[in-house]
Amino acid sequence: MDGKPRAKATPEQAHAQMDRLMALGIVAQHDIAGRLGLNITDLTCLGFVLEAQGTGTAATAGELAQRANLTTGAITGVITRLERAGYARRQSDPADRRRVRVVADETAAARLFEVYGPNYQRFAALFADYSPDEIAVLSDWFGRATEIMRTSLDEVRGGGTEGR
DSSP: OOOOOOOOOOHHHHHHHHHHHHHHHHHHHHHHHHHTTOOHHHHHHHHHHHHHHHTTOOEEHHHHHHHHTOOHHHHHHHHHHHHHTTSEEEEEETTEEEEEEEEEOTTHHHHHHHHHHHHHHHHHHHHTTSOHHHHHHHHHHHHHHHHHHHHHHHHHTTSSOTTO
16 A cells, blocks of 8 residues: 655654653553563563564573563563463573573463454554555664664663673
C-alpha cells in the first residue's frame, strides 16, 4: 500500500509522541506481566530467552543477568520463577557444565502470543498504512533509537554492569 499523506510534525512533537508511547509501553508491560503471572523483570528476561532461541541459541544465566542489569543471585530467582510458572527451564551447557543455559518451554511463545497477539495484529494493520520506503525508515529509526537507548542505559548504569 502507498503511504498516506501525513501532517507535518516537528522533532519536538515526535519526541513528545515517543515519550508517550514509551510510558504507555511500560504500563502495558507491567499489566501484561501480571496477566501472565509474572513480574515485569521476569517477563523481560523471558523475552530475552525467546529472542535468543529465535536466533538458534540459548541464553545463559550470565547473559540474562547482564542484559537485565541483575546480580547473579537475582537472576537465579528470575529463572526459578520462570521455571515454576512453566515458561522456561534450566539446561546444562554441553561445552561447559558449570554454565547454565535457559531455554523457553515449548508452550511459552504461544502463551505470550495469546496476550500479545491482538496488539501485534493492530500494529500490523498500522504498518499496512505505510509504503515500503516508509517502513524502511521506521525500521531504521527503531534500530538506531535502540542503540541510543542502550548507550543511555549504559550511562545511567555508570558505564556498564562490571562486577555484577
